[in-house]
Amino acid sequence: xxxxxxxxxxxxxxxxxxxxxxxxxxxxxxxxxxxxxxxxxxxxxxxxxxxxxxxxxxxxxxxxxxxxxxxxxxxxxxxxxxxxxxxxxxxxxxxxxxxxxxxxxxxxxxxxxxxxxxxxxxxxxxxxxxxxxxxxxxxxxxxxxxxxxxxxxxxxxxxxxxxxxxxxxxxxxxxxxxxxxxxxxxxxxxxxxxxxxxxxxxxxxxxxxxxxxxxxxxxxxxxxxxxxxxxxxxxxxxxxxxxxxxxxxxxxxxxxxxxxxxxxxxxxxxxxxxxxxxxxxxxxxxxxxxxxxxxxxxxxxxxxxxxxxxxxxxxxxxxxxxxxxxxxxxxxxxxxxxxxxxxxxxxxxxxxxxxxxxxxxx
Numbered sequence: 001x002x003x004x005x006x007x008x009x010x011x012x013x014x015x016x017x018x019x020x021x022x023x024x025x026x027x028x029x030x031x032x033x034x035x036x037x038x039x040x041x042x043x044x045x046x047x048x049x050x051x052x053x054x055x056x057x058x059x060x061x062x063x064x065x066x067x068x069x070x071x072x073x074x075x076x077x078x079x080x081x082x083x084x085x086x087x088x089x090x091x092x093x094x095x096x097x098x099x100x101x102x103x104x105x106x107x108x109x110x111x112x113x114x115x116x117x118x119x120x121x122x123x124x125x126x127x128x129x130x131x132x133x134x135x136x137x138x139x140x141x142x143x144x145x146x147x148x149x150x151x152x153x154x155x156x157x158x159x160x161x162x163x164x165x166x167x168x169x170x171x172x173x174x175x176x177x178x179x180x181x182x183x184x185x186x187x188x189x190x191x192x193x194x195x196x197x198x199x200x201x202x203x204x205x206x207x208x209x210x211x212x213x214x215x216x217x218x219x220x221x222x223x224x225x226x227x228x229x230x231x232x233x234x235x236x237x238x239x240x241x242x243x244x245x246x247x248x249x250x251x252x253x254x255x256x257x258x259x260x261x262x263x264x265x266x267x268x269x270x271x272x273x274x275x276x277x278x279x280x281x282x283x284x285x286x287x288x289x290x291x292x293x294x295x296x297x298x299x300x301x302x303x304x305x306x307x308x309x310x311x312x313x314x315x316x317x318x319x320x321x322x323x324x325x326x327x328x329x330x331x332x333x334x335x336x337x338x339x340x341x342x343x344x345x346x347x348x349x350x351x352x353x354x355x356x357x358x359x360x361x362x
Contacts, residue, residue: 017088125285128298129278135320136270143266144219144352149177149189149263151360154324156193157292161344166329166336173348175358176200178262180218183342184209188216190356197357214239217259223266228276238278249280250304250311257313260322261345264352289314291324292344303330309342322347 004026027197031278036277144150153175159166175192178200179185186209188200202210214236226232233252240255242248259265265273271333289299291314298320301312308331314323324346332338 012171015332029317035084042247047137051252053126064197081106109195125300126278128285129274129283129300132164132298132300132315132320133281136265137267137268139265139267141264141267141270142219143223144180145266146180146182146218146220147354148180148357149353150180150219151349151351151353152176152178152347153359154261154294155346155348157341157344158354159336159340161335166189166340166342168341174252177353178216178218178357179356180220182212182218182220184211185216192357214255219264219266222259222263225269225272227268227272229279232272233279247304247306248304249282250306253277253280253283253302254311257311260313261325263348264350280345286312289326291326292346295323295346297323308333 009016036261040272047265067292072356090297153173154169156174157169157171157182172193176189177191179187186202186206188202188210191198191200203215210216212218216353224234237248237252238256239253240252243251252262256273259273262271277300280302282305284301286299288296289301289312290296295314295316297314297317299312301310303310308329309327311325313328315321316323324344326344327341329336329338329342333340349360353360
Protein backbone atom coordinates (compact mmCIF):
# COMPACT_ATOMS: atom_id res chain seq x y z
CA UNK A 1 0.00 0.00 0.00
CA UNK A 2 2.97 2.25 -0.13
CA UNK A 3 4.71 4.18 -2.82
CA UNK A 4 6.63 7.37 -3.20
CA UNK A 5 5.78 9.82 -5.88
CA UNK A 6 8.21 11.21 -8.39
CA UNK A 7 7.76 14.75 -7.05
CA UNK A 8 8.93 14.23 -3.47
CA UNK A 9 12.50 15.39 -4.16
CA UNK A 10 11.80 17.81 -6.97
CA UNK A 11 12.60 15.47 -9.83
CA UNK A 12 10.92 15.93 -13.18
CA UNK A 13 8.86 13.42 -15.15
CA UNK A 14 11.91 12.23 -17.13
CA UNK A 15 13.63 11.14 -13.90
CA UNK A 16 10.48 9.27 -12.88
CA UNK A 17 10.46 7.40 -16.18
CA UNK A 18 14.14 6.53 -15.74
CA UNK A 19 13.42 5.21 -12.24
CA UNK A 20 10.61 2.99 -13.48
CA UNK A 21 12.82 1.64 -16.26
CA UNK A 22 15.59 0.93 -13.76
CA UNK A 23 13.13 -0.81 -11.45
CA UNK A 24 11.83 -2.98 -14.27
CA UNK A 25 15.41 -3.90 -15.21
CA UNK A 26 16.40 -4.92 -11.69
CA UNK A 27 13.36 -7.03 -10.88
CA UNK A 28 12.48 -10.37 -12.49
CA UNK A 29 9.50 -10.34 -14.83
CA UNK A 30 6.13 -10.99 -13.25
CA UNK A 31 5.08 -14.57 -13.81
CA UNK A 32 1.39 -14.02 -14.32
CA UNK A 33 0.59 -14.39 -10.64
CA UNK A 34 -0.11 -11.99 -7.80
CA UNK A 35 -0.06 -12.40 -4.05
CA UNK A 36 -3.39 -11.51 -2.48
CA UNK A 37 -3.81 -8.18 -0.66
CA UNK A 38 -2.02 -8.11 2.68
CA UNK A 39 0.01 -11.31 2.16
CA UNK A 40 3.26 -9.56 1.30
CA UNK A 41 2.43 -6.18 2.76
CA UNK A 42 4.99 -5.93 5.51
CA UNK A 43 7.72 -7.34 3.23
CA UNK A 44 6.79 -4.71 0.67
CA UNK A 45 6.84 -1.95 3.29
CA UNK A 46 10.28 -2.94 4.53
CA UNK A 47 11.82 -3.35 1.08
CA UNK A 48 10.40 -0.24 -0.50
CA UNK A 49 10.93 1.91 2.56
CA UNK A 50 14.52 0.67 2.72
CA UNK A 51 14.95 2.03 -0.79
CA UNK A 52 13.74 5.42 0.44
CA UNK A 53 15.89 5.14 3.55
CA UNK A 54 19.00 4.39 1.51
CA UNK A 55 18.29 7.30 -0.77
CA UNK A 56 17.73 9.71 2.11
CA UNK A 57 20.90 8.51 3.84
CA UNK A 58 22.93 9.04 0.69
CA UNK A 59 21.41 12.48 0.18
CA UNK A 60 22.38 13.57 3.70
CA UNK A 61 25.91 12.12 3.58
CA UNK A 62 28.91 14.52 3.70
CA UNK A 63 30.20 15.69 0.34
CA UNK A 64 33.42 13.76 0.77
CA UNK A 65 31.50 10.52 1.19
CA UNK A 66 29.46 11.22 -1.92
CA UNK A 67 32.66 11.80 -3.88
CA UNK A 68 34.00 8.39 -2.90
CA UNK A 69 31.14 6.44 -4.50
CA UNK A 70 28.51 7.24 -7.10
CA UNK A 71 25.05 7.93 -5.74
CA UNK A 72 22.68 4.97 -5.85
CA UNK A 73 19.73 5.71 -8.16
CA UNK A 74 16.49 6.10 -6.30
CA UNK A 75 13.71 3.68 -7.20
CA UNK A 76 10.06 4.50 -7.00
CA UNK A 77 8.04 2.32 -4.63
CA UNK A 78 4.98 1.12 -6.60
CA UNK A 79 2.35 -0.19 -4.21
CA UNK A 80 1.35 -3.02 -6.50
CA UNK A 81 4.86 -4.41 -6.63
CA UNK A 82 5.85 -7.33 -4.39
CA UNK A 83 9.45 -7.70 -3.24
CA UNK A 84 11.81 -9.86 -5.25
CA UNK A 85 11.21 -12.90 -3.06
CA UNK A 86 7.46 -12.64 -3.49
CA UNK A 87 7.75 -12.38 -7.26
CA UNK A 88 10.07 -15.38 -7.32
CA UNK A 89 7.64 -17.29 -5.17
CA UNK A 90 4.79 -16.39 -7.50
CA UNK A 91 6.70 -17.61 -10.54
CA UNK A 92 7.62 -20.88 -8.89
CA UNK A 93 4.06 -21.44 -7.80
CA UNK A 94 2.87 -21.07 -11.38
CA UNK A 95 5.55 -23.36 -12.74
CA UNK A 96 5.53 -25.83 -9.89
CA UNK A 97 2.04 -27.18 -9.71
CA UNK A 98 -1.34 -27.44 -11.30
CA UNK A 99 -4.20 -25.18 -10.38
CA UNK A 100 -6.43 -28.15 -9.74
CA UNK A 101 -5.29 -28.77 -6.14
CA UNK A 102 -6.96 -27.62 -2.99
CA UNK A 103 -8.75 -29.10 -0.05
CA UNK A 104 -7.99 -29.32 3.63
CA UNK A 105 -4.59 -28.68 5.16
CA UNK A 106 -2.50 -31.76 5.88
CA UNK A 107 -1.49 -32.79 9.38
CA UNK A 108 1.89 -31.03 9.14
CA UNK A 109 0.14 -27.72 8.57
CA UNK A 110 -0.65 -27.69 12.28
CA UNK A 111 -4.42 -27.38 12.18
CA UNK A 112 -4.64 -29.12 15.55
CA UNK A 113 -7.28 -31.63 14.44
CA UNK A 114 -7.44 -34.72 12.30
CA UNK A 115 -9.50 -34.82 9.11
CA UNK A 116 -12.20 -36.87 10.82
CA UNK A 117 -12.30 -34.50 13.80
CA UNK A 118 -12.60 -31.54 11.46
CA UNK A 119 -15.42 -33.16 9.59
CA UNK A 120 -17.24 -34.12 12.79
CA UNK A 121 -16.95 -30.65 14.32
CA UNK A 122 -17.76 -28.66 11.20
CA UNK A 123 -20.76 -26.33 11.24
CA UNK A 124 -22.32 -24.38 8.39
CA UNK A 125 -19.93 -21.49 7.83
CA UNK A 126 -22.77 -18.94 7.81
CA UNK A 127 -23.74 -20.03 11.33
CA UNK A 128 -20.16 -19.61 12.56
CA UNK A 129 -19.70 -16.24 10.88
CA UNK A 130 -23.06 -15.05 12.23
CA UNK A 131 -21.80 -15.82 15.75
CA UNK A 132 -18.60 -13.91 15.07
CA UNK A 133 -20.65 -11.08 13.58
CA UNK A 134 -22.88 -10.88 16.66
CA UNK A 135 -19.82 -10.69 18.92
CA UNK A 136 -18.26 -7.97 16.75
CA UNK A 137 -21.46 -5.92 16.88
CA UNK A 138 -21.12 -5.75 20.68
CA UNK A 139 -17.56 -4.46 20.54
CA UNK A 140 -16.72 -1.11 22.10
CA UNK A 141 -13.97 -0.42 19.54
CA UNK A 142 -13.68 3.15 18.34
CA UNK A 143 -14.47 5.78 17.48
CA UNK A 144 -11.08 6.92 16.17
CA UNK A 145 -10.48 10.62 15.67
CA UNK A 146 -9.10 11.96 12.40
CA UNK A 147 -5.93 13.18 14.16
CA UNK A 148 -5.16 9.79 15.73
CA UNK A 149 -3.36 6.63 14.57
CA UNK A 150 -4.49 3.02 14.58
CA UNK A 151 -1.72 0.94 16.14
CA UNK A 152 -1.33 -2.78 15.34
CA UNK A 153 1.44 -4.94 16.82
CA UNK A 154 1.75 -8.43 15.33
CA UNK A 155 3.99 -11.44 15.23
CA UNK A 156 4.55 -12.24 11.54
CA UNK A 157 6.17 -15.10 9.67
CA UNK A 158 6.80 -15.42 5.95
CA UNK A 159 8.15 -17.80 3.37
CA UNK A 160 11.32 -16.95 1.45
CA UNK A 161 12.25 -18.38 -1.94
CA UNK A 162 15.59 -16.70 -2.59
CA UNK A 163 17.34 -20.09 -2.39
CA UNK A 164 14.98 -21.74 -4.87
CA UNK A 165 12.89 -23.62 -2.31
CA UNK A 166 10.36 -22.32 0.16
CA UNK A 167 11.93 -21.59 3.55
CA UNK A 168 9.74 -20.30 6.35
CA UNK A 169 11.45 -17.51 8.23
CA UNK A 170 11.40 -16.93 11.98
CA UNK A 171 8.72 -15.01 13.79
CA UNK A 172 9.31 -11.27 13.83
CA UNK A 173 7.51 -8.47 15.62
CA UNK A 174 5.96 -5.81 13.43
CA UNK A 175 4.37 -2.55 14.56
CA UNK A 176 2.34 -0.26 12.29
CA UNK A 177 0.81 3.15 12.93
CA UNK A 178 -1.91 4.04 10.40
CA UNK A 179 -2.80 7.72 9.98
CA UNK A 180 -6.52 8.52 10.02
CA UNK A 181 -6.50 11.99 8.47
CA UNK A 182 -9.14 12.42 5.77
CA UNK A 183 -8.29 13.57 2.28
CA UNK A 184 -5.08 13.06 0.29
CA UNK A 185 -2.05 12.28 2.47
CA UNK A 186 1.58 11.89 1.47
CA UNK A 187 2.55 10.23 4.75
CA UNK A 188 0.16 7.38 5.58
CA UNK A 189 1.80 6.21 8.77
CA UNK A 190 4.84 4.39 10.05
CA UNK A 191 6.11 0.80 10.26
CA UNK A 192 8.71 -0.71 12.61
CA UNK A 193 10.29 -4.14 12.27
CA UNK A 194 13.69 -5.69 13.08
CA UNK A 195 14.69 -2.56 14.96
CA UNK A 196 14.14 -0.22 12.02
CA UNK A 197 11.40 2.33 11.49
CA UNK A 198 10.23 3.62 8.12
CA UNK A 199 7.47 5.97 6.93
CA UNK A 200 4.57 4.67 4.90
CA UNK A 201 4.38 6.91 1.86
CA UNK A 202 1.64 7.66 -0.63
CA UNK A 203 0.68 5.29 -3.44
CA UNK A 204 2.53 5.53 -6.74
CA UNK A 205 0.96 8.18 -8.94
CA UNK A 206 -0.79 9.96 -6.06
CA UNK A 207 1.21 13.15 -6.47
CA UNK A 208 -1.14 15.03 -4.14
CA UNK A 209 -1.30 12.15 -1.66
CA UNK A 210 -3.42 9.02 -1.26
CA UNK A 211 -7.06 9.36 -0.31
CA UNK A 212 -8.85 7.13 2.15
CA UNK A 213 -10.31 4.00 0.57
CA UNK A 214 -9.87 0.26 0.35
CA UNK A 215 -6.07 0.69 0.24
CA UNK A 216 -6.12 3.27 3.04
CA UNK A 217 -9.08 2.24 5.18
CA UNK A 218 -9.50 4.94 7.81
CA UNK A 219 -12.07 4.60 10.58
CA UNK A 220 -14.18 7.32 8.98
CA UNK A 221 -14.13 5.50 5.60
CA UNK A 222 -14.97 2.17 7.21
CA UNK A 223 -17.88 3.72 9.11
CA UNK A 224 -19.37 4.95 5.83
CA UNK A 225 -19.44 1.49 4.21
CA UNK A 226 -22.81 -0.22 3.65
CA UNK A 227 -23.89 -2.36 6.59
CA UNK A 228 -26.17 -4.62 4.55
CA UNK A 229 -23.99 -7.71 3.95
CA UNK A 230 -24.90 -8.19 0.30
CA UNK A 231 -24.50 -4.52 -0.55
CA UNK A 232 -21.18 -4.47 1.31
CA UNK A 233 -19.92 -7.54 -0.54
CA UNK A 234 -20.97 -6.06 -3.88
CA UNK A 235 -19.20 -2.81 -3.00
CA UNK A 236 -15.95 -4.52 -1.96
CA UNK A 237 -16.09 -6.79 -5.00
CA UNK A 238 -16.27 -3.71 -7.19
CA UNK A 239 -13.37 -2.03 -5.34
CA UNK A 240 -11.13 -5.13 -5.51
CA UNK A 241 -9.29 -5.23 -8.86
CA UNK A 242 -9.90 -8.12 -11.23
CA UNK A 243 -6.89 -10.30 -12.01
CA UNK A 244 -6.12 -13.09 -14.45
CA UNK A 245 -3.80 -14.60 -11.88
CA UNK A 246 -6.16 -15.11 -8.94
CA UNK A 247 -9.78 -16.01 -8.39
CA UNK A 248 -11.65 -12.77 -7.84
CA UNK A 249 -13.63 -14.31 -4.99
CA UNK A 250 -10.33 -15.18 -3.30
CA UNK A 251 -9.06 -11.64 -3.77
CA UNK A 252 -12.22 -10.29 -2.12
CA UNK A 253 -11.88 -12.79 0.75
CA UNK A 254 -8.28 -11.70 1.30
CA UNK A 255 -9.26 -8.04 1.05
CA UNK A 256 -11.81 -8.52 3.84
CA UNK A 257 -9.12 -10.33 5.82
CA UNK A 258 -6.84 -7.33 5.44
CA UNK A 259 -9.55 -4.99 6.75
CA UNK A 260 -10.15 -7.29 9.73
CA UNK A 261 -6.46 -7.56 10.51
CA UNK A 262 -5.11 -4.04 9.98
CA UNK A 263 -7.84 -1.67 11.20
CA UNK A 264 -10.02 -0.73 14.13
CA UNK A 265 -13.45 -1.54 12.76
CA UNK A 266 -16.65 0.27 13.72
CA UNK A 267 -18.84 -2.42 15.33
CA UNK A 268 -21.58 -2.24 12.69
CA UNK A 269 -19.04 -2.46 9.89
CA UNK A 270 -17.29 -5.41 11.51
CA UNK A 271 -20.56 -7.26 11.92
CA UNK A 272 -21.45 -6.66 8.27
CA UNK A 273 -17.99 -7.75 7.04
CA UNK A 274 -18.28 -11.19 8.64
CA UNK A 275 -21.75 -11.74 7.22
CA UNK A 276 -20.51 -10.56 3.82
CA UNK A 277 -17.68 -13.10 3.99
CA UNK A 278 -20.25 -15.85 4.50
CA UNK A 279 -21.74 -14.96 1.11
CA UNK A 280 -18.47 -15.59 -0.77
CA UNK A 281 -18.56 -18.95 -2.60
CA UNK A 282 -16.05 -21.47 -1.28
CA UNK A 283 -15.69 -20.07 2.24
CA UNK A 284 -15.71 -22.86 4.84
CA UNK A 285 -15.13 -23.44 8.52
CA UNK A 286 -11.68 -24.67 9.57
CA UNK A 287 -11.95 -26.13 13.10
CA UNK A 288 -8.65 -26.36 14.98
CA UNK A 289 -6.93 -23.57 13.05
CA UNK A 290 -3.91 -21.89 14.66
CA UNK A 291 -2.32 -18.48 14.24
CA UNK A 292 1.38 -17.59 13.92
CA UNK A 293 2.11 -18.09 17.62
CA UNK A 294 0.17 -21.34 17.89
CA UNK A 295 -3.05 -20.03 19.43
CA UNK A 296 -5.82 -22.46 18.50
CA UNK A 297 -9.21 -21.18 17.56
CA UNK A 298 -12.15 -21.21 15.22
CA UNK A 299 -11.02 -21.02 11.63
CA UNK A 300 -12.63 -19.52 8.54
CA UNK A 301 -10.92 -20.52 5.31
CA UNK A 302 -10.96 -20.43 1.55
CA UNK A 303 -8.84 -22.27 -1.02
CA UNK A 304 -7.82 -20.51 -4.20
CA UNK A 305 -8.64 -23.31 -6.61
CA UNK A 306 -6.55 -21.67 -9.32
CA UNK A 307 -3.29 -21.76 -7.38
CA UNK A 308 -3.92 -24.30 -4.61
CA UNK A 309 -3.21 -22.27 -1.54
CA UNK A 310 -5.40 -21.92 1.50
CA UNK A 311 -6.04 -18.76 3.51
CA UNK A 312 -7.35 -19.11 7.06
CA UNK A 313 -8.58 -16.58 9.60
CA UNK A 314 -8.39 -17.61 13.26
CA UNK A 315 -10.74 -16.44 16.02
CA UNK A 316 -10.65 -16.87 19.78
CA UNK A 317 -12.96 -19.80 20.68
CA UNK A 318 -14.28 -17.94 23.75
CA UNK A 319 -14.55 -14.28 22.79
CA UNK A 320 -14.65 -14.79 18.99
CA UNK A 321 -12.14 -11.95 18.62
CA UNK A 322 -9.76 -12.09 15.65
CA UNK A 323 -6.42 -13.72 16.52
CA UNK A 324 -4.51 -14.02 13.27
CA UNK A 325 -4.23 -15.77 9.91
CA UNK A 326 -2.24 -18.35 7.97
CA UNK A 327 -1.71 -19.15 4.28
CA UNK A 328 -0.17 -22.43 3.12
CA UNK A 329 0.15 -24.72 0.11
CA UNK A 330 -2.48 -27.40 -0.37
CA UNK A 331 -0.52 -29.59 -2.82
CA UNK A 332 3.06 -30.79 -3.20
CA UNK A 333 5.03 -28.41 -5.40
CA UNK A 334 8.54 -27.88 -6.69
CA UNK A 335 9.10 -25.19 -4.07
CA UNK A 336 7.57 -26.95 -1.07
CA UNK A 337 5.37 -29.75 0.10
CA UNK A 338 1.71 -29.79 0.94
CA UNK A 339 1.20 -27.72 4.08
CA UNK A 340 4.28 -25.52 3.58
CA UNK A 341 3.67 -22.16 5.18
CA UNK A 342 3.57 -19.10 2.93
CA UNK A 343 2.75 -16.61 5.67
CA UNK A 344 1.21 -16.29 9.11
CA UNK A 345 0.42 -13.54 11.58
CA UNK A 346 -0.86 -13.12 15.10
CA UNK A 347 -2.24 -9.79 16.33
CA UNK A 348 -0.78 -9.10 19.76
CA UNK A 349 -2.04 -5.57 20.36
CA UNK A 350 -4.49 -3.28 18.61
CA UNK A 351 -5.14 0.21 19.92
CA UNK A 352 -5.47 3.89 19.11
CA UNK A 353 -2.70 6.41 19.83
CA UNK A 354 -2.24 10.12 19.34
CA UNK A 355 1.18 10.02 17.70
CA UNK A 356 2.99 7.77 15.22
CA UNK A 357 5.88 5.85 16.77
CA UNK A 358 4.37 5.93 20.25
CA UNK A 359 3.25 2.63 21.75
CA UNK A 360 -0.02 2.44 23.66
CA UNK A 361 0.19 1.81 27.39
CA UNK A 362 -0.50 -1.84 28.23
